Amino acid sequence: MTHPLTLTLKIKQDPETLAALNDLKENFAEHIQPKIEEALRKSKLVHFARVVVIGDNEYIQVITEYDGDHFEYTEFFRDALTPIFAKIFSLADGVPDVDNPAEFFEFSKNANVRTLGLSTDGATDMHGNQAGWLFSAYNHAEVRDILGALQRDAAE
Amino acid sequence: MKPDPKNVQSLFIARYRHKFRVVLLFRIDDPATAQGFLQRWAANVNGGLSPAGSYAADVEAQLDPVCHFAFNWPGISLLLKERAATAQGLDPDEVGTNLEQFFTEEDHAPNSNSVVASLDMKGMNAPENWWTAGADQSAFHIAMLCYFADAAQKFQGLGKIRADAEASGLEEWQFPDFDDKALSGEVPAGGILHFGFRDGISKVDIDWEETGTPGKSDFRELLLGYPSSDYRISPVDPGPWNDFVRDGTYLNLAWLYQDVAAFNRFLRDHRNVTAPLSGQADPEEWLAAKMMGRWRDGSALALHPERMPEPWDPSNNFGYRSDPEGERTPLHSHIRVCNPRDQGLTHVNDRRFPKGPPRLIRRGFSYGPPLEGTEDDGKDRGLVGLFACARINEQFYSVVRWIQKTDFSDHFDTIRRGRKRQDMMFGFRGKRQAEATTYIPAGSAGAAPLELPLKDFIRYKGIAVFFAPSVKSLKYLSGS
Numbered sequence: 241m242t243h244p245l246t247l248t249l250k251i252k253q254d255p256e257t258l259a260a261l262n263d264l265k266e267n268f269a270e271h272i273q274p275k276i277e278e279a280l281r282k283s284k285l286v287h288f289a290r291v292v293v294i295g296d297n298e299y300i301q302v303i304t305e306y307d308g309d310h311f312e313y314t315e316f317f318r319d320a321l322t323p324i325f326a327k328i329f330s331l332a333d334g335v336p337d338v339d340n341p342a343e344f345f346e347f348s349k350n351a352n353v354r355t356l357g358l359s360t361d362g363a364t365d366m367h368g369n370q371a372g373w374l375f376s377a378y379n380h381a382e383v384r385d386i387l388g389a390l391q392r393d394a395a396e
Numbered sequence: 397m398k399p400d401p402k403n404v405q406s407l408f409i410a411r412y413r414h415k416f417r418v419v420l421l422f423r424i425d426d427p428a429t430a431q432g433f434l435q436r437w438a439a440n441v442n443g444g445l446s447p448a449g450s451y452a453a454d455v456e457a458q459l460d461p462v463c464h465f466a467f468n469w470p471g472i473s474l475l476l477k478e479r480a481a482t483a484q485g486l487d488p489d490e491v492g493t494n495l496e497q498f499f500t501e502e503d504h505a506p507n508s509n510s511v512v513a514s515l516d517m518k519g520m521n522a523p524e525n526w527w528t529a530g531a532d533q534s535a536f537h538i539a540m541l542c543y544f545a546d547a548a549q550k551f552q553g554l555g556k557i558r559a560d561a562e563a564s565g566l567e568e569w570q571f572p573d574f575d576d577k578a579l580s581g582e583v584p585a586g587g588i589l590h591f592g593f594r595d596g597i598s599k600v601d602i603d604w605e606e607t608g609t610p611g612k613s614d615f616r617e618l619l620l621g622y623p624s625s626d627y628r629i630s631p632v633d634p635g636p637w638n639d640f641v642r643d644g645t646y647l648n649l650a651w652l653y654q655d656v657a658a659f660n661r662f663l664r665d666h667r668n669v670t671a672p673l674s675g676q677a678d679p680e681e682w683l684a685a686k687m688m689g690r691w692r693d694g695s696a697l698a699l700h701p702e703r704m705p706e707p708w709d710p711s712n713n714f715g716y717r718s719d720p721e722g723e724r725t726p727l728h729s730h731i732r733v734c735n736p737r738d739q740g741l742t743h744v745n746d747r748r749f750p751k752g753p754p755r756l757i758r759r760g761f762s763y764g765p766p767l768e769g770t771e772d773d774g775k776d777r778g779l780v781g782l783f784a785c786a787r788i789n790e791q792f793y794s795v796v797r798w799i800q801k802t803d804f805s806d807h808f809d810t811i812r813r814g815r816k817r818q819d820m821m822f823g824f825r826g827k828r829q830a831e832a833t834t835y836i837p838a839g840s841a842g843a844a845p846l847e848l849p850l851k852d853f854i855r856y857k858g859i860a861v862f863f864a865p866s867v868k869s870l871k872y873l874s875g876s
């Protein structure tokens with residue numbers, strides 16, 4: 241089952257934070273993106289991922305489509321991406337200590353914005369209610385299913 | 397800092413010889429009088445590795461009753477408030493993220509929508525069917541675990557406890573269908589559970605001295621209060637909450653119904669298809685062993701793949717590394733799912749569990765009359781499982797999820813729909829997209845693996861999460 245993550249944080253507007261945001265943007269391709277990419281590739285859980293800043297530097301979003309249970313892998317992502325999350329979260333108010341699993345869990349749960357509509361594959365959200373809509377062209381096949389199929393295809 | 401076993405309630409680190417076991421569930425009406433009760437019953441709770449009545453103590457000595465205590469979060473909150481613990485920095489209303497949300501938050505309680513969805517508690521396993529129909533699921537605060545030597549001692553002991561509880565304003569949540577009116581049962585003769593398997597063999601050998609000896613488990617699998625970089629156990633920061641929970645453990649209770657007739661029918665109905673593969677073993681015994689990972693007598697398939705040894709072999713010294721395809725111990729056998737030992741995990745799980753797969757310290761007992769044969773008699777029977785660990789979500793719930801969906805190891809990718817399968821003994825077979833069949837490699841016969849349609853042999857009748865404090869914190873909660 242694939243779930244959408246739309247982590248949305250309101251960026252503080254003080255000059256220091258905006259400078260940090262600028263720094264993040266400038267360093268993203270060279271220093272941040274490869275680290276996220278490495279962790280996500282190894283995870284075999286995330287289909288797509290992107291980080292966007294919207295409005296006039298008003299919000300930062302981490303958007304992914306990921307497989308598996310909501311509660312099973314939070315600790316993996318926290319641990320694998322601690323410095324990255326620390327950087328991104330520090331742009332917002334009410335920053336959790338990313339070294340603290342319970343704080344991280346609470347914060348990421350609350351910062352996730354529900355998608356419109358209703359899931360069609362039985363997916364539930366982090367509260368156990370029917371999740372919002374997420375279109376899947378391949379019937380919610382998991383990353384591992386897809387990688388396996390591609391591998392078999394390449395071997396033929 | 398290392399734990400002192402004497403401060404840990406013995407229930408989790410020693411094994412008692414008592415045959416009769418009862419879990420009494422009480423609701424606190426008046427915390428002050430409840431503390432009076434706790435002072436009388438919890439003051440002398442055993443701590444340490446060799447309490448009186450355990451196998452590690454004098455096994456000839458007379459067996460006196462023993463009891464241990466655990467509390468759910470509303471229970472702990474009431475008792476802390478009564479102690480005016482806020483002054484010590486323990487304000488239950490401000491616990492925030494000091495403790496795991498899976499313990500403190502109603503939104504993540506075992507019967508909450510979020511946890512029910514995560515654990516796939518659907519169909520007959522759904523909370524609507526838990527406990528006693530219609531009962532308020534927050535009807536208790538205290539779990540008092542009582543161990544008795546014999547029926548007479550139990551009768552007398554329960555009488556005394558109940559009289560004092562009533563006088564202390566504790567309301568007991570009774571279970572009318574049990575003779576003892578409480579979740580109760582016994583260690584069956586020879587440790588043989590319903591379904592006929594011997595239990596009590598594998599043990600979590602705790603590494604108290606942090607020697608890192610292979611085969612031993614870090615004490616942080618069991619105990620809170622010693623967070624490290626490998627074990628991010630809440631609370632991660634030093635402070636009063638950390639001091640309060642130190643040497644305590646979460647006690648996860650699972651009340652499980654076992655459909656013995658359905659299990660026996662399954663074995664019998666597949667006798668013929670199994671016979672060509674079972675070699676010298678009886679086909680039904682062979683199939684049962686493949687599903688459990690141990691022969692019914694307890695001997696491990698990993699050590700005795702062909703047949704039950706004579707006499708049985710209690711050895712727990714084995715792994716799965718040399719059996720990546722599950723030719724000896726199938727990948728989906730119960731003990732291999734619940735403790736994959738040295739089997740490689742997926743990268744994410746390796747990272748989550750750098751010291752090896754999550755461990756659970758198992759206690760508990762069977763209940764209900766034995767049943768032989770394939771006709772059900774309509775009686776309730778099963779197991780009250782007590783699973784202790786330091787992290788509810790990372791350990792207990794992870795294993796429950798793995799039982800329902802075996803996707804924790806790359807090995808599952810080597811077999812057809814391997815990650816969509818389930819523990820062969822256990823699992824809600826109606827789970828969406830589940831591949832509810834056995835997968836038992838046929839071995840050297842060169843035949844196709846055995847894929848037989850699985851049934852719901854076991855179902856959940858209740859899950860509750862308690863915290864069993866250290867001896868010291870138990871005294872504190874009692875008001876001493």
Ligand code: HEM
Pocket residue numbers: 589590591593594595596597598599650652653654688690730731732734735756758778779781783792795796854
């Ligand atoms: C009615 C339900 C259940 C039955 C009949 C059952 C039966 C057994 C038996 C016979 C063993 C092997 C004995 C041994 O190694 O000492 C075992 C091992 C185990 N079970 Fe269960 N079990 C049940 C439910 C559960 C549940 C719900 C969990 C966890 C959430 C669980 C976790 C384990 C673990 C961790 C082991 C030890 C495996 C090892 O160390 O190799 N069991 N169980």
